Amino acid sequence: MEKKIKMTPQRAAIMEYLDGNMSHPSADEIYTEVHKMYPMMSFATVYNTLDALKKQNMVWELSVDGDRRRYDPRTEPHDHLVCVDCRSIKDIGHNGHKCPSGDELKGYMILREHVEYFGLCPKCQRKRGMGGDG
Amino acid sequence: MEKKIKMTPQRAAIMEYLDGNMSHPSADEIYTEVHKMYPMMSFATVYNTLDALKKQNMVWELSVDGDRRRYDPRTEPHDHLVCVDCRSIKDIGHNGHKCPSGDELKGYMILREHVEYFGLCPKCQRKRGMGGDG
Numbered sequence: 646m647e648k649k650i651k652m653t654p655q656r657a658a659i660m661e662y663l664d665g666n667m668s669h670p671s672a673d674e675i676y677t678e679v680h681k682m683y684p685m686m687s688f689a690t691v692y693n694t695l696d697a698l699k700k701q702n703m704v705w706e707l708s709v710d711g712d713r714r715r716y717d718p719r720t721e722p723h724d725h726l727v728c729v730d731c732r733s734i735k736d737i738g739h740n741g742h743k744c745p746s747g748d749e750l751k752g753y754m755i756l757r758e759h760v761e762y763f764g765l766c767p768k769c770q771r772k773r774g775m776g777g778d779g
Numbered sequence: 780m781e782k783k784i785k786m787t788p789q790r791a792a793i794m795e796y797l798d799g800n801m802s803h804p805s806a807d808e809i810y811t812e813v814h815k816m817y818p819m820m821s822f823a824t825v826y827n828t829l830d831a832l833k834k835q836n837m838v839w840e841l842s843v844d845g846d847r848r849r850y851d852p853r854t855e856p857h858d859h860l861v862c863v864d865c866r867s868i869k870d871i872g873h874n875g876h877k878c879p880s881g882d883e884l885k886g887y888m889i890l891r892e893h894v895e896y897f898g899l900c901p902k903c904q905r906k907r908g909m910g911g912d913g
Contacts, residue, residue: 708842708844709842710842726883728887737883737884738883749871749872752900752904753862753896753898753900754909755898756863756897756899757896757897757898758895758896759894759895760893760895761892761893761894761895762884762891763889763890763891763893764887764888764889764891765888765890766886766887767886775888
């Protein structure tokens with residue numbers, strides 16, 4: 646049985662900030678915003694709280710951005726579209742896919758799967774002089 | 780045009796160590812092993828060299844392990860099977876999958892895709908008392 650999460654004021658503040666947030670902010674960005682509302686909250690508290698929320702599967706920690714971990718309040722299956730230039734991350738649906746052969750997964754128990762699409766967003770294509778609509 | 784990579788002694792040493800290495804080692808692990816053969820090579824050199832190799836697409840930097848970046852000398856399309864307990868990473872084939880709808884990708888130029896399967900390896904299932912063959 647999963648232990649029920651204790652909703653401390655710190656957790657509530659961070660979840661309130663993340664609620665509906667689609668920008669996949671980093672711990673730094675979350676700290677900057679939450680600190681404006683709750684000036685007593687330190688970076689260490691924000692970081693440790695994110696870690697606790699992650700362990701309770703209340704946020705996903707994304708590692709698609711090589712430079713910093715990013716956080717996602719959506720924890721139902723979905724995939725990500727990552728711009729390799731501006732590092733923006735867009736949520737997209739998880740459509741499932743052809744599973745690897747049974748031999749390759751032999752003995753493994755699969756818990757979840759996640760697809761990362763790396764590419765160029767329309768804005769960065771234009772910056773590179775490549776067109777790109779939308 | 781991609782600039783041709785200059786094969787410095789540092790790059791050659793790291794590529795030699797990584798050649799055929801399927802363990803997806805971290806920068807720390809690469810440093811420990813390469814330093815045994817080339818005691819003059821510092822951690823900073825190893826780290827910077829990995830960064831240069833990554834930019835030239837001669838290694839992939841994997842971010843599937845939340846705790847540390849791991850490196851993969853295979854740069855043709857393939858996916859990864861990650862054990863959430865022991866953090867072992869196994870290469871598996873990339874089988875392609877149903878693409879997201881055109882609307883979701885509107886305007887994006889997709890360069891590559893990567894599937895992460897998170898699960899439990901046979902050894903860690905046994906450790907948890909869950910069986911697991913293979």
